[in-house]
Amino acid sequence: AQSVTQLDSHVSVSEGTPVLLRCNYSSSYSPSLFWYVQHPNKGLQLLLKYTSAATLVKGINGFEAEFKKSETSFHLTKPSAHMSDAAEYFCVVTPAGGFKTIFGAGTRLFVKA
């Protein structure tokens, strides 16, 4: 069975400081892992994906995530937050070659000036 847990429902940072959004997953098979971002009243945009290649994955807008199998984690980071990063972020797991993609509950990122 698959599951995704986003450990924080809300994260607040100041502009220019680092961002850390935490995600733990559970999957019976080798999963693909993703982070998506959703701005208000918009659809979801793919930030980055892990598909069993390099464990450190670089995405768009300066975000990156590290796949740690031993910790079953896939945390999202960014060295320096920008006001435009304020949005909802979703950690997502899909079994290899499968469907029934599972979304986490989301983490709302607030960025203070």
Place this chain on the structure above:
Amino acid sequence: ETGVTQSPTHLIKTRGQQVTLRCSSQSGHNTVSWYQQALGQGPQFIFQYYREEENGRGNFPPRFSGLQFPNYSSELNVNALELDDSALYLCASSWTTPDYGYTFGSGTRLTVV
């Protein structure tokens, strides 16, 4: 390269009515998935279509049904609408399987009164 387009963007229906939502997949994508996103929650997988056949379904009742057409566009039909069906409905397309990520549309906001 066109993205995923959904129509209509907003819809208000009365309890007990039926609704059809439409989705045009991204050029080159042959798989379409539908998600329901209730307010403040992550998207929930409804079902997935590949080459006009449903090949995966989430925990939704049979009154949620769909179609995929030869051009890979898709419809989501919901019969006997209930108040709890009020949500943002997202369509996502991918190539064959979602291992490499989805492209999402901006969604249809359905309100049932």
